[in-house]
Structures are given as structure tokens and as C-alpha cells.
Amino acid sequence: MRVRDLIDKQGRSFSFEFFPPKTPEAEDALFDVIVNELSPLEPTFVSVTYGAGGSTRDRTLRIVARIAQETSLTPVAHLTTVLADQEELGRIIDALAASGVENILALRGDPPPGVPEGTVIHHPGLEHAIDLVKLIHARRPGDFSVGVAVHPEGHPQSTSLEDDARYFVEKVRAGAEFVVTQFFFEAKHYFALRERAIRYGFPPDVPILPGIMPVTNASQIKRFAELSGAEFPAWLADRFAGVENPADVRAIGVEVATQLCEELLEGGAPGLHFYTLNRSTATREIYRNLGLGPRGSAAS
Ligand SMILES: Cc1cc2nc3c(=O)[nH]c(=O)nc-3n(C[C@H](O)[C@H](O)[C@H](O)COP(=O)(O)OP(=O)(O)OC[C@H]3O[C@@H](n4cnc5c(N)ncnc54)[C@H](O)[C@@H]3O)c2cc1C
DSSP states (O other): OOHHHHHHHHSSEEEEEEOOOSSHHHHHHHHHIIIIIIGGGOOSEEEEOOOSSHHHHHHHHHHHHHHHHHSSSOEEEEEEOTTOOHHHHHHHHHHHHHTTOOEEEEEOOOOOTTOOTTOOSSOTTOSSHHHHHHHHHHHSTTTOEEEEEEOTTOOTTOSOHHHHHHHHHHHHHTTOOEEEEEEOSOHHHHHHHHHHHHHTTOOTTSOEEEEEOOOSSHHHHHHHHHHHTOOOOHHHHHHHTTOOOHHHHHHHHHHHHHHHHHHHHHTTOOEEEEEOTTOOHHHHHHHHHHTBOGGGOBOO
């Protein structure tokens, strides 16, 4: 199913993000998590990230195809323009359509580590995510529900929050039907982004799904936050200070994420997108704390 149709039908969207595992055993373990632990929550969609190397790309394409063909879940394939020209991207888009995938999260992507100097990372005409949004629609008109990403606290390379908002609105207006945000730890960043985008003419019917990263390993998430431009606030670092036991860390992470989700939903966010890091426990605990059942309905 197309994500936008699902969101329109269900009214809200609850989704989970995974990355493609490196070995067949880890892929089977991920399928176990997806099918046995997260499927019962009937997410609106599940998304699979896309890497820079050939083998990780193949894994993404294989996993989204498996989800489309072997489960009742709706997959979203992440796709970037890194190290690929129009021709190659066109072939990937065709392959996704042929395997029954109907949703793509269109991203620019970042230069992968270790590429030789002088390598063309983004080919001419594919320098920004908006170019991929346009390419998907031109290549397969009507075949995909296309989503895009946004960074509520600004992209790490952005010239200003205002410029970021302007470019963000442009790429949505080029044909994005849903938006997933980078993770953040304070609801004010989400609401400020929404306000900025509306000032630049953001289409009000397009859902902006807040990205939620439950902290289950404080030093790992701090590192992710540094890379992604998200602030790891001092009050949050204080909550984890001196906490060593992994179960205690997870309990605090779940409590903090639950509070963030409550504020977002109360403030009108049209759903939640969970960065699962391929595990389900924290997400399921947050669901339970929020009183959410299948498809984000009230649990009975
Ligand atoms: C939800 C989410 C999922 C992600 N999944 C993946 C993944 O699976 N694989 C992966 O490799 N990476 C992924 N990323 C990371 C993403 O690829 C990087 O953050 C990348 O640096 C920017 O991608 P983008 O799509 O936001 O780019 P863009 O929309 O192109 O924006 C990048 C920067 O360029 C500016 N900009 C945009 N358009 C223009 C323009 N026309 N002219 C001038 N400046 C412009 C923007 O303001 C911004 O500062 C993900 C990020 C998020 C938030």
C-alpha cells in the first residue's frame, strides 16, 4: 500500500525504521523482530535505510522486497543519490517497483568515508534530495508515494534554519507526500520547524512524522546526535550521568522518550517514527506507556 493512502485512511502514522544487517543470520534475526515482535503493533509502515556501498545497497533492496512479498507490512525504501547517476537510480527505482515496493524516502545522502579524492559523490543534477523526488516521479509517474527527510534543528551543513526551511518546503512541493524528521530530544524543535515551514508555504495536509530515538546507550546516541546536528541537552546527559546498568539506562531512555512522544501527540503531531536500531524492546515499552495498541489505537 502507499504510505500516504494509509495515513489518510488511519488518520495518524506509527512507523519503525531499520538498517540492513550485514550477515544472513542477522537478517533472519531482524525478520524475527519485525514479524514476531513489531508486526502485532500494526505499524503504518516500516522503513529500511540505504547505505553507500554496493553490497549494503543490495541488502536494502532485498529486505524491502522481502517485506513487501513475505509480510503484511508496508515497506518504505530509503534511497540516496550518493555515487549514482540518473541511469543507475532509474534502474533501482524500476527494480523497487517490480518487487512490489510502493514507497520511497528520497534523500541526498552523505559522502561515504574512505572514498578516493576527486570521486563524484553527487552527480550533476542530483545534488539535493529534491532532484531525486523529481526523478522518481518522472521515471514512474504515479507509482510511488514519495517521502522526504527534514532536520528540525537544522541540517549540519545548513546556512541557516530559514534557508533549510525554504529548501525543505521546495522539496515537499516538488512531490513529497510525507515527511520523516531527524531525531531530537525536545518537542519545541518539532513545533518550531512546523511553524517555520508553514511560513514558507508548507502544504498543511502533508504529515511531518517526528523521528524518535529512544536512548538505550547514552554514549552511542550522543555520538549519533553530534553527527546529525541534534542537540543532546544537558538535562538529558544529567539523567544518564553515573547510570551504568544497561537496564537502568533503557528505563530512563524509555521514560524520557515516552514524555517526548506525549508532548508531540498532544501538540498535534500526526504520528511517530521510531528509530529502532533493529531492536524492539524500547519501542514496545514506549507504546505500552503511551497506551497505544495496533495502528496507534488506544490499547484495550
Ligand atoms: C529520516 C532520515 C532518514 C535518513 N536515511 C538515510 C539513509 O537511509 N541513508 C543515508 O545515507 N542517509 C540517510 N539520512 C541522512 C541524510 O542523507 C543526510 O542528512 C544528508 O546530509 C541530507 O539529506 P537530505 O535528504 O535532508 O538532503 P537535502 O534535502 O538535499 O538537504 C541537504 C542540505 O542542503 C540544503 N539544500 C536542499 N536543497 C537545496 C537547494 N536546492 N539548494 C541549496 N541547498 C539546498 C538543505 O537546506 C540542507 O542543508 C537520513 C536522514 C533522515 C533525517
